[in-house]
Amino acid sequence: MASAHPSQPDLSPEDPRAPADAAGTESAALLQPTPAFSPLYQQIKSLILRSLQAGEWKPGDMIPSEFDLAARFRVSQGTVRKAIDELATDNLLVRRQGKGTFVATHAEQHIQYRFLRVLPDASAPEAQGPAERRIIECRRLRGPAEVARQLDLKGGDSLVQVRRVLSFSGTPAILEDIWLPGTPFKGLSLETLSSDKGPMYALFETQFGVRMVRATEKIKAVAADADAAALLGVEVGHPLLSVERLAYTYNDVPMELRRGLYRTETRHYHNELN
Amino acid sequence: MASAHPSQPDLSPEDPRAPADAAGTESAALLQPTPAFSPLYQQIKSLILRSLQAGEWKPGDMIPSEFDLAARFRVSQGTVRKAIDELATDNLLVRRQGKGTFVATHAEQHIQYRFLRVLPDASAPEAQGPAERRIIECRRLRGPAEVARQLDLKGGDSLVQVRRVLSFSGTPAILEDIWLPGTPFKGLSLETLSSDKGPMYALFETQFGVRMVRATEKIKAVAADADAAALLGVEVGHPLLSVERLAYTYNDVPMELRRGLYRTETRHYHNELN
DNA sequence: CAGTGGTCTAGACCACACT
DNA sequence: GTGTGGTCTAGACCACTGC
Numbered sequence: 186m187a188s189a190h191p192s193q194p195d196l197s198p199e200d201p202r203a204p205a206d207a208a209g210t211e212s213a214a215l216l217q218p219t220p221a222f223s224p225l226y227q228q229i230k231s232l233i234l235r236s237l238q239a240g241e242w243k244p245g246d247m248i249p250s251e252f253d254l255a256a257r258f259r260v261s262q263g264t265v266r267k268a269i270d271e272l273a274t275d276n277l278l279v280r281r282q283g284k285g286t287f288v289a290t291h292a293e294q295h296i297q298y299r300f301l302r303v304l305p306d307a308s309a310p311e312a313q314g315p316a317e318r319r320i321i322e323c324r325r326l327r328g329p330a331e332v333a334r335q336l337d338l339k340g341g342d343s344l345v346q347v348r349r350v351l352s353f354s355g356t357p358a359i360l361e362d363i364w365l366p367g368t369p370f371k372g373l374s375l376e377t378l379s380s381d382k383g384p385m386y387a388l389f390e391t392q393f394g395v396r397m398v399r400a401t402e403k404i405k406a407v408a409a410d411a412d413a414a415a416l417l418g419v420e421v422g423h424p425l426l427s428v429e430r431l432a433y434t435y436n437d438v439p440m441e442l443r444r445g446l447y448r449t450e451t452r453h454y455h456n457e458l459n
Numbered sequence: 460m461a462s463a464h465p466s467q468p469d470l471s472p473e474d475p476r477a478p479a480d481a482a483g484t485e486s487a488a489l490l491q492p493t494p495a496f497s498p499l500y501q502q503i504k505s506l507i508l509r510s511l512q513a514g515e516w517k518p519g520d521m522i523p524s525e526f527d528l529a530a531r532f533r534v535s536q537g538t539v540r541k542a543i544d545e546l547a548t549d550n551l552l553v554r555r556q557g558k559g560t561f562v563a564t565h566a567e568q569h570i571q572y573r574f575l576r577v578l579p580d581a582s583a584p585e586a587q588g589p590a591e592r593r594i595i596e597c598r599r600l601r602g603p604a605e606v607a608r609q610l611d612l613k614g615g616d617s618l619v620q621v622r623r624v625l626s627f628s629g630t631p632a633i634l635e636d637i638w639l640p641g642t643p644f645k646g647l648s649l650e651t652l653s654s655d656k657g658p659m660y661a662l663f664e665t666q667f668g669v670r671m672v673r674a675t676e677k678i679k680a681v682a683a684d685a686d687a688a689a690l691l692g693v694e695v696g697h698p699l700l701s702v703e704r705l706a707y708t709y710n711d712v713p714m715e716l717r718r719g720l721y722r723t724e725t726r727h728y729h730n731e732l733n
Numbered sequence: 734c735a736g737t738g739g740t741c742t743a744g745a746c747c748a749c750a751c752t
Numbered sequence: 753g754t755g756t757g758g759t760c761t762a763g764a765c766c767a768c769t770g771c
Contacts, residue, residue: 222767224739224740224741225740225741226740226741250755250756250757251756251757252755252756260741260742261741261742261743262742262743263740263741263742263743264740264741264742266757266758267740267741269757274548275733276733280756280757280758281749281750281756281757282748282749282750282756282757282758283748283749283750283751283755283756283757283758284749284750284751284755284756284757285755285756285757286756286757299732300732302730302732399731399732399733400731400732401729401730401731401732402729402730402731402732403727403728403729404678404700404723404727404728404729404730405700405723405726405727405728406680406681406698406699406700406701406721406723407680407698407723408697408698422696423682424680424681424682424698424699425680425698426678426679426680426700427680429727430732447680449678449679449680449681452679453677453678453679453703454677454678454679455675455676455677455678456576456675456676456678456730457673457674457675457676458573458574458576458673458674458675458676458704459549459550459673496747496748498758498759498760499759499760500759500760524736524737524738525737525738526736526737534760534761535760535761535762536761536762537759537760537761537762538759538760538761540738540739541759541760543738554737554738554739555737555738555768555769556737556738556739556767556768556769557736557737557738557739557767557768557769557770558736558737558738558768558769558770559736559737559738559769560737560738734770734771735769735770735771736768736769736770736771737767737768737769737770738766738767738768738769739765739766739767739768740764740765740766740767741763741764741765741766742762742763742764742765743761743762743763744760744761744762745759745760745761746758746759746760746761747757747758747759747760748756748757748758748759749755749756749757749758750754750755750756750757751753751754751755751756752753752754
């Protein structure tokens with residue numbers, strides 16, 4: 186063994202394909218000009234990520250075993266393991282002992298609705314069951330500048346806007362406005378949305394190949410305007426929780442801007458601080 | 460080497476102190492009745508945690524090196540490493556390459572105010588600097604039943620209640636009510652609080668030996684009542700963000716209940732979803 | 734320089750799931 | 753049984769810090 190060493194110096198110009206071990210390997214030993222040191226397992230992590238983005242393995246798929254990946258990248262199993270470990274804590278992969286490692290998905294992700302942080306108060310277990318969803322509109326437009334900016338689009342680019350109301354036991358509780366970039370979501374329509382059950386992000390995966398990976402939220406307390414008041418059945422001025430979410434796919438590409446208004450009389454936004 | 464094996468079966472009755480290697484070891488190979496399997500590194504993690512709780516190492520202290528701990532617990536360095544890794548991602552320990560591993564602290568924790576999630580809006584960089592703090596009151600009382608319940612206290616137990624207002628550039632923005640169990644916080648007074656600068660949780664560490672480790676928050680939008688309106692300089696009914704926090708020390712013992720009311724006209728609660 | 738955490742490897746064995 | 757992830761070890765070497 187002359188390569189696969191801890192540090193960056195010695196491997197790169199030679200051995201893009203070792204003597205033994207036939208085709209199908211990918212030579213993870215990468216080239217950094219000089220001071221751009223990054224540990225091997227980080228490079229492996231990037232390579233796996235690239236495969237995820239490229240769609241080599243789709244949400245729900247099992248990825249190759251640690252040993253297979255180790256052979257493919259020409260590193261030890263432990264190094265692959267550390268890379269996968271990080272991808273798993275980032276919720277991009279899911280490990281299942283005895284079975285394999287799988288690409289995470291919003292569809293059957295054990296705890297569904299991973300990004301939904303609103304829970305019924307303990308004192309009011311009403312409004313538990315699944316929400317009733319009513320799509321109010323779904324239209325294409327040239328988006329407002331501010332929305333376009335946050336989605337990394339140009340002012341004139343096409344957008345899809347969706348507005349919907351979620352109700353629990355018949356009482357409206359959540360009003361959401363959703364903006365999506367028009368190009369990746371070509372074909373999204375009111376019918377698509379209405380006929381679908383299950384998490385919207387699962388639909389995005391299966392219908393548009395867009396997997397939401399992380400999101401940031403800005404939360405405020407606001408007074409209901411006439412519009413919101415009517416749709417949520419409260420008076421104008423009623424305090425509502427405003428949750429503005431920017432959701433990202435792989436590679437920190439923003440793919441959705443969502444603004445939710447929540448009635449919080451019998452519900453709260455739950456958060457864990459570590 | 461006859462012991463220190465991956466699984467639980469073979470080690471325990473013999474070798475509570477090996478032939479070689481003199482005093483000071485702690486025999487981590489523990490005894491589980493039968494089916495209570497837990498990996499070695501988890502047991503090590505528990506042992507380290509116990510030392511943290513017992514105050515063997517105080518916030519800011521450096522803990523023994525991985526090799527020292529490995530010797531002490533009679534396991535390999537890699538196993539200690541994995542235990543420390545988890546404690547570090549839980550923010551109980553902080554690793555510093557070349558220096559050592561340290562007990563986390565709210566005092567100089569690089570990013571201070573770890574639990575404060577309220578940020579000024581990008582559009583309003585006013586109100587950036589440190590908040591001006593005004594303690595309104597600090598008194599002892601037999602707490603309300605609901606508060607006592609959440610702090611795992613009996614109805615009649617003594618509590619400390621603190622009320623304070625935080626302002627930015629002179630405008631009040633945050634009203635906080637804080638309840639603490641009376642016994643661990645014996646001696647906490649308005650003077651103690653007023654004279655202190657820096658994070659309150661840092662003061663709790665140095666003065667009372669209580670380190671807050673994690674917290675849960677329940678967030679709602681509420682209307683300002685007369686009290687809050689007066690203190691925050693808004694009209695009654697003005698929407699405010701209500702953040703109810705339960706903070707825990709080691710071992711999931713609740714040690715603080717805090718209810719904050721935030722004006723969010725130029726501020727928001729920021730959250731990252733993974 | 735010595736001491737600490739960080740990376741990498743190689744090999745052994747265990748726990749779990751499927752067939 | 754076979755294949756997968758999970759744990760543990762032992763040893764080598766790198767990177768950073770501070771004396």
